Amino acid sequence: MTILKVSGLTKRFGTTDVLRGIDLEVARGERIAILGASGSGKSTLLRCLNFMERPGGGTIALDGQMLGREGKAGERTYRESELIQVRQRVGMVFQQFNLFPHMTAIGNVMEGLRTVRGMPKPEAEARARKELARVGLAEKADTYPAHLSGGQKQRVAIARALAMDPEMLLFDEPTSALDPELVGEVLAVILALAEEGRTMLLVTHELGFAYHVATRVIFLADGAIHEQGTPDEVLKNPKKDRTRAFLASHKQFSF
């Protein structure tokens, strides 16, 4: 069953076309790894999906419901209240974590429940504890982000997104800001979520992880989908030269 349908998505920053017509259909339970060189538009694509960036052109339908409405000049306009609904249903995890430094770990996880959902404090706290336990950080509940390692911060950020019961999760290079020895703990958490059958889109440079966790791999180049298929197809037997070159550059020093 389709949860997300993107048609002809475009985005332009100034005079640069970052996305040039992306068509993408995501089924429930699918796990899509998005690969591409820097500047290929992969982060922008992800940010358009929960409207952290307003799409330039094209349409996005969530759960069969077309978002925004046709404006006078043919462009789509979106009401803020509609986008707020979408963002609650589509969780996002950032490369730089973006934890709130003035709140403890549990404060971060509770924040959406309290402020956005208006959940009573005891209930929100119980829920937040559960999510922190899920990412293995129950004992760090009262720690401020400044005293957490990068890997722990990212796991809190994942718990914060999960607390909102998102139907879909977007990961924007979740391990790129981490020291190599901390990458594993974050990937383990994401893998566990994958095993629960959650729908997720993951921008990553961890090809091995993408191979294991993804049900589909998309290779983006110049703001368009250049090649896509199963992990075996795209990562082991790429058909296009640019995909091959990209994969080769990533495996340059493997042994």
Add this chain to the structure above:
Amino acid sequence: MRWDFASVFDNTDALLVGAAGTLRIFAICLVLGLSLGLLVGLGRYSRNRWLHIPATIFVEFFRNTPVLVQILWFYFALPILLPFQISPLAAASLGISLNSAAFSAEIYRGGIQSIETGQWDGARALGMRWGQAMRRIILPQALKRMLPALTNRAIEIFKMSTLASAVAYVELLQQGKLIASLNYNPIEAYTAVAVIFFVFLWPLVQFSYFLERRLRRDE
């Protein structure tokens, strides 16, 4: 030359009345100035020009005219234009509050702008509205950074309260002038006024250091 504070101590009552007047106008201007400053600062921060332009005009006007002139204008000129009298307290409070609002608006704007865009991303990704993100995520972090500058504003407001003496509002300097002219002891009278200001302000500054330390407990 011999210092003789006896004539000052004889007028302790007058100085107490003055101190009460100073504290009253300080409290009014601190609350009005810093809260109006937040509104104007949000206007300056806004990309909506219907908010941005009026806020900018406000800031530039009140930053670039002397507070004393504003107080005198509100007290002597405004009642000619409008059909009501205005008390010395109201005129002085208006002048000082508006001036403080203009200066603190720039502090607020700078503080809000200094917060990383990632914090907005994190807040919006949870589904927060602009106002929720501002109140829960951005302002608490910005306030921490702004505290030293806002403390300076508070000290400035306290000292600006002496300008109210120009419209004969009863505050410390006004009472000091009175004592000095009654007893011909300007040295003792004005020294006493200065010392009283220091005694009020020094603990205020210490309190702000304490606040800064408390706000830093998340580091």
